[in-house]
Amino acid sequence: MEKPTIDSQGHTGLSRRSFVNSVATGAAAEAAVLTLPGAAAQTGTKPPQDGEMVAVVLQINGRTHSMNVEPRWTLQYVLRDRLGLMATKDGCERGECGACTVLIDGISRYSCLTLAVEAAGCQITTVEGLMNGEQLGTVQQAFIEEDAFQCGYCTPGQVVSVEALLRKTPEPTFEQIREGVSGNLCRCGAYNHIFRAAQRAAELRKVGRG
Amino acid sequence: MSAKFSYQRAVSIKDAAEATGRPGTRILAGGTDLLGCLRDGVFQTNRLVSINNIKELKGIRSRPGGGWRIGALTTLTEVAEHRQILESYPVLAQAAASVATPQLRNQGTLGGNLCQRPRCWYFRGQFQCRRKGGETCFAEAGQSLYHGIFGASQCYIVHPSDTAPALVALDAKVSIAGRRGTRLVPMSSFFVLPKDSLVKENVLEPGELITEILLDAPLTGTRSTYRKVRERASFDFALASAAVVLVMAEGKVRTARIVLGGVAPAPWRSTEAEKAVVGKPLDAAAVAAAAEAAVKGAVPMADNGYKVPLVRGILEETLTALSA
Structure with missing residues (x-):
């Protein structure tokens, strides 16, 4: 974790993300598990004790992450709090909101109800993995074009659900779109825009396919 | 985050049965119910045994001589979208499709859907209720909006599964593996009422797990449907539901099998409603008689009286739809 520096006005030298990170993990993470895996080799993560940690290899957005996890860690927790992949949101932690939706072997699932140990060996895709370099994916582009969000908190989950829908059903009916995002709540109530974004994304992909 | 537990992967059914026979151990399949319960402290576990790598528990296969077998780990999405299930057992495909959300259906398994724990808000909340070994049912004097109108005694839960009423209506059988071999139980005998046990909802013993669900080939003239009513159009459990399987000639x-969901601690077969239609053309009079017969003996609580007309309406709707 990057060290905070404080200037004369008391501003920290942390980026917003790493500041949020340090605040968010501070309470949850006990001293022994503060290291992010990328830095694990240098700083030394707490070694497995009494079989409590399990060594896993997670394939996330085409990258391989070898790490030790506690069996109780959900994939959502590992993505955000261990790997710093912050697109996947932490909403209800009980499969009731959809903010944490990811693709596992191309199929949408709630990462809050998936143990990281169970996701080992699968291809995991988050919103970060739908980007093509710095270029937005078709679904993300469509969400912008159709103004399909207000606060944006549910958006990564919505985007992943639409991605899952379009992979399975490239030209969905309106009813299929409604069903496709029925596992993602939007408390701002941007649903009609989200439905239009899904339709727009289907068009963009059709053009893309030629 | 839930309390700590250890984790192992079973490599075979026998392995899974042996591992789960040990105290404090639970089976992990889709995990959509289990992980929520552990996180909320509804119950604890020392160790999870994942059965997700046991290939023989997955998939839908035809049975020699007709019918189908559905592996316990088959996801609800797979059940809902399987061509032969859609064609031959619409009641089951519709029930599976009505569960929760695409994500939960992608993850949740048929076996798990049958074994999920009740959704009573006292059971799920921090109440030491009878189902958790306590001495009080908080729904008796508390809020009973989503509780049962049939089959209660000391505990008023409703069974939350959608596929369970469908499988009882189809007269399916469940294959259960244990340390001493396998046993076949009719779906209609799989669930238990509070009068039989206050702390479990089915006949599974420690060290036992569902391996597959067996369906017989449908008889000529079979029609079936599942109707679920909930407070919102998706992502919810049934306020009441009905699984109806009729054979017309x-x-x-x-023959008729009419099974209600969301109203009792187990799928609630209404033989009275069945008697009201068997041997008769499915006309308005027979439909009305069956709907009335289905709610005979209902015992509403303080807040759930609405379930009586709701069940009546659901049966009128489903039977009328099947008469066409």
């Missing part, structure tokens, strides 16, 4: 109902 010469314009009359030859």
Whole structure:
């Protein structure tokens, strides 16, 4: 974790993300598990004790992450709090909101109800993995074009659900779109825009396919 | 985050049965119910045994001589979208499709859907209720909006599964593996009522797990449907539901199986409603008689009286739809 520096006005030298990170993990993470895996080799993560940690290899957005996890860690927790992949949101932690939706072997699932140990060996895709370099994916582009969000908190989950829908059903009916995002709540109530974004994304992909 | 537990992967059914026979151990399949319960402290576990790598528990296969077998780990999405299930057992495909959300259906398994724990808000909350070994049912004097109107005694839960009423209506059988071999149980005998046990909802013993669900080939003239009513159009459990399987012959109902969901601690078969239609053409009079018979003996609580007309309405709707 990057060290905070404080200037004369008391501003920290942390980026917003790493500041949020340090605040968010501070309470949850006990001293022994503060290291992010990328830095694990240098700083030394707490070694497995009494079989409590399990060594896993997670394939996330085409990258391989070898790490030790506690069996109780959900994939959502590992993505955000261990790997710093912050697109996947932490909403209800009980499969009731959809903010944490990811693709596992191309199929949408709630990462809050998936143990990281169970996701080992699968291809995991988050919103970060739908980007093509710095270029937005078709679904993300469509969400912008159709103004399909207000606060944006549910958006990564919505985007992943639409991605899952379009992979399975490239030209969905309106009813299929409604069903496709029925596992993602939007408390701002941007649903009609989200439905239009899904339709727009289907068009963009059709053009893309030629 | 839930309390700590250890984790192992079973490599075979026998392995899974042996591992789960040990105290404090639970089976992990889809995990959509289990992980929520552990996180909320509804119950604890020392160790999870994942059965997700046991290939023989997955998939839908035809049975020699007709019918189908559905592996316990088959996801609800797979059940809902399987061509033969859609064609031959619409009641089951519709029930599976009505569960929760695409994500939960992608993850949740048929076996798990049958074994999920009740959704009573006292059971799920921090109440030491009878189902958790306590001495009080908080729904008796508390809020009973989503509780049962049939089959209660000391505990008023409703069974939350959608596929369970469908499988009882289809007269399916469940294959259960244990340390001493396998046993076959009719779906209609799989669930238990509070009068039989206050702390479990089915006949599974420690060290046992569902391996597959067996369906017989449908008889000629079979019609079936599942109707679920909930407070919102998706992502919810049933306020009440009905699974109806009829065999029609010469314009009359030859046999009927009518099973209600969301109203009792187990799928609630209404033999009274079945009797009201068997041997008769499915006309308005027979439909009305069956709907009335289905709610005979209902015992509403303080807040759930609405379930009586709701069940009546659901049966009128489903039977009328099947008469066409």
